[in-house]
Amino acid sequence: MINEGYGKKKEDVLVCCVKSTLKTIFETQNNAKLPIFKGILQETIPLILYSSATVEPYFACGITPTIQFPFRTCFFRIEDLTNSSVQLSLLRPLDVEGNCIDTIDNPYRLERTNIKVIKPIRFFCSIQCISPELVNRQIIIIGHKW
Numbered sequence: 001m002i003n004e005g006y007g008k009k010k011e012d013v014l015v016c017c018v019k020s021t022l023k024t025i026f027e028t029q030n031n032a033k034l035p036i037f038k039g040i041l042q043e044t045i046p047l048i049l050y051s052s053a054t055v056e057p058y059f060a061c062g063i064t065p066t067i068q069f070p071f072r073t074c075f076f077r078i079e080d081l082t083n084s085s086v087q088l089s090l091l092r093p094l095d096v097e098g099n100c101i102d103t104i105d106n107p108y109r110l111e112r113t114n115i116k117v118i119k120p121i122r123f124f125c126s127i128q129c130i131s132p133e134l135v136n137r138q139i140i141i142i143g144h145k146w
Contacts, residue, residue, distance in 0.1 A: 014052075015122045022086055022121065025129070026078045042132035044077045046091050046110050052125040057104055062090045062115035071100045075110050075130065084122075090115045091135070109137040 025045050032041035049058045057074040064071075073090050080087035093107035094100055101107060112135065 014125055018124050018127060019121050021127050022078060022081055025127075026081045029078065042135070044091075044112060044135045045132055046075050046077060046130040046135060048074050048104065048128040048130065049076060049088075049119075049124045050126040050128070052123060055125060058119075058124065060088075060090055060115075060117050062092075062113060064092065064113050064115070069100065072102050074104050075107070077112065077135075079116055085118050085120050086124075087116055087118045089113060090117070107134060110134045111136060 025047065028041055029043055029045055031037050032043040050056065051058045059072050059074045060076075061070055061072045063069065071090075071092050073093055075091040075093055076088040077091055078086060079089050090113050091110040092100060092113055093103070094109040094111060096108040098109070110130070
């Protein structure tokens, strides 16, 4: 019986830490919209969330209206946060040529989408922030050598 209480308490602490980190990221994104912080704070702080069940990155799938091709991503932006859940928008990972990639390794660019998912905060055990400079980064156009 002692072990059950300890496990529950440990889970509650973990959820509290994840929730606190999500709140800080969400508030920073919201503050970026204020005139005083324009150009200083980023409006999108991309992140990877790790599943409590598997301790692996959480992936979601989506299809954008402009490009009718399904994609899978583990990169997200926080859109809203409540006491028990987080609303995330999917960030589409692209390589240097603008092709969608299905990997966690080194995307060249992250493209914002309007596709959203809502997940309970307790579903996640950790968060990894990614460089905001990847969001809507310019694609390199490779031309022919003449």
